[in-house]
Amino acid sequence: MALEAAHHYLQLAVAHGTSTQAVLLAVLLLLIIRLTSARKHKQQLPPPPSPPGKLPIIGHLHLIGPETHISIRELDAKYGSNGLMLLRVGATPTLFVSSPSAAEAVLRTHDHVFASRPPSMAADIIRYGSTDIAFAPYGEYWRQGRKLLTSHMLSAKKVQTFRHGRQEEVRLVMDKIRAAAATVPRTAVDLSELLSGYTNDVVCRAVLGPAHRKEGRNRLFSELTEINVALLGGFNFEDYFPRIAMADVLLRLVSVKAKRLNKRWNDVFDELIHEHVHSGEKDENSEDFIDLLLSLKEEYGLTTDNIKAILVDMFEAGIETSYLTLEYGMAELMNNRHILTKLQKEVRMCTNGGKKLDMIREEDLSSMPYLKATIKETLRLHPPAPFLLPHFSTADCKIDGYLIPAKTRVLVNAWALGRDPSFWEKPEDFMPERFLQEDGAVDTQMKGKDLRFLPFGFGRRICPGMNFGFATMEVMLANLMYHFDWDVPNMKEGAGVDMAESFGLTLRRKQKLLLVPRIF
Numbered sequence: 001m002a003l004e005a006a007h008h009y010l011q012l013a014v015a016h017g018t019s020t021q022a023v024l025l026a027v028l029l030l031l032i033i034r035l036t037s038a039r040k041h042k043q044q045l046p047p048p049p050s051p052p053g054k055l056p057i058i059g060h061l062h063l064i065g066p067e068t069h070i071s072i073r074e075l076d077a078k079y080g081s082n083g084l085m086l087l088r089v090g091a092t093p094t095l096f097v098s099s100p101s102a103a104e105a106v107l108r109t110h111d112h113v114f115a116s117r118p119p120s121m122a123a124d125i126i127r128y129g130s131t132d133i134a135f136a137p138y139g140e141y142w143r144q145g146r147k148l149l150t151s152h153m154l155s156a157k158k159v160q161t162f163r164h165g166r167q168e169e170v171r172l173v174m175d176k177i178r179a180a181a182a183t184v185p186r187t188a189v190d191l192s193e194l195l196s197g198y199t200n201d202v203v204c205r206a207v208l209g210p211a212h213r214k215e216g217r218n219r220l221f222s223e224l225t226e227i228n229v230a231l232l233g234g235f236n237f238e239d240y241f242p243r244i245a246m247a248d249v250l251l252r253l254v255s256v257k258a259k260r261l262n263k264r265w266n267d268v269f270d271e272l273i274h275e276h277v278h279s280g281e282k283d284e285n286s287e288d289f290i291d292l293l294l295s296l297k298e299e300y301g302l303t304t305d306n307i308k309a310i311l312v313d314m315f316e317a318g319i320e321t322s323y324l325t326l327e328y329g330m331a332e333l334m335n336n337r338h339i340l341t342k343l344q345k346e347v348r349m350c351t352n353g354g355k356k357l358d359m360i361r362e363e364d365l366s367s368m369p370y371l372k373a374t375i376k377e378t379l380r381l382h383p384p385a386p387f388l389l390p391h392f393s394t395a396d397c398k399i400d401g402y403l404i405p406a407k408t409r410v411l412v413n414a415w416a417l418g419r420d421p422s423f424w425e426k427p428e429d430f431m432p433e434r435f436l437q438e439d440g441a442v443d444t445q446m447k448g449k450d451l452r453f454l455p456f457g458f459g460r461r462i463c464p465g466m467n468f469g470f471a472t473m474e475v476m477l478a479n480l481m482y483h484f485d486w487d488v489p490n491m492k493e494g495a496g497v498d499m500a501e502s503f504g505l506t507l508r509r510k511q512k513l514l515l516v517p518r519i520f
């Protein structure tokens, strides 16, 4: 009522040419009423529920166990409401999202409010002021960078142009496994090392071209990426206790580590950019990511530092995710031999008039829906980023009658969504069939439209590297199935591969995957 009266008075004042002071008074009145009513509205809405037992300084931190994805699922079952739960982790309010309807609210209905990333000092140093894509705050810079990725670097067409390189990398791994399989007595291969080396080399080749092995560059990038993940994936004190950290020596420690790491990335990027600037013209199909970024630099208004930041993303987002999925996939297949056999049968149907092929190529994969379903089932049970990347709200937002204030960190528990018994039949079982339609084709709806299956996230921040990731994983898994039979070394009756996990920014297996290959 008061608001309407103030509006009315303002209209009258303007219509009747009332004095400037009177108009100003009316505007002031309007502002005061608006502010008080906004505050009242805010006060009326409660925050999402939280568990009891919040302590001074650390908040709810003591309630979160080392396997964060599991403890959050348990806390949500007890204290959450429709998959929404607010924890205070140190000084930082963190909204945990654990149901498809809550994920829908955050990633679809109010996506524009939650599409930013929380500020992070380590990311700022390693990613040139967070001018990459993955950690860039929501805004025009991110929008342009994202367009560059989806239209040029990671488009389906560009990913296709890398297929010969991928094929070459698969062949090298197959040769190593074949050599190990030929030894007497048969010995185990370290599949973890082979698969992480493979995904590393596929990304290195895409970033810097076929000279990616020169002077051990591929190994250097593997080492640098590993340190990046450790620095950003661990518990970063300054993200949760900014005030304490500011005044503390800890901040300096993280900063020194991050700066040292940034210098190493910077030196190698300088060298590579110099080489690319001075190399001759290339045709569209043989351009690597550095060529592409240099050619689009002006169109997209990028600095050399922005280019380096985007390249860091390619290594960090592209290598570990595909490697972990391949490794978990193989481990699940070893523990579910009937699925391994079914998959081998599908892949081994591919012959040249009954004669075995020397390799499965990407063109052959279209006839392998079970292979694709196996990878999806692996991603359901073992999403490499169990909480996606952190989202961050840029305005107050109302969900389910709760108020989520601006500057809230938001973590979506994709791991829990993929195992929720209300939405999945026998959720703990490894059953690729659930991703097949009745006609046997793979269910494409599951790629992200369905908010119980979110290994790539959803909405504005959905992973732009999906095509690249699937292309990397499918051709490798097909060849592992085509050429070899597999055994677990020294396996006792009824035992299988150990699936224990360790939690960080990504979810890894604790043990290396050692398997004994037999040539088929």
Ligand code: HEM
Binding pocket: 133, 134, 135, 146, 154, 313, 314, 317, 318, 319, 321, 322, 325, 383, 384, 385, 388, 389, 390, 454, 455, 456, 457, 458, 460, 461, 462, 463, 464, 465, 466, 468, 469, 470
């Ligand atoms: C199995 C493979 C992969 C999985 C499971 C995966 C998963 C994810 C997830 C969960 C996110 C965060 C989504 C969110 O914040 O809501 C993400 C973001 C991202 N991914 Fe992937 N990813 C994969 C492969 C790749 C590859 C191969 C690349 C590039 C070569 C890539 C590049 C990126 C980038 C740049 C972002 C940031 C997007 C943004 O913030 O706008 N990813 N990915």
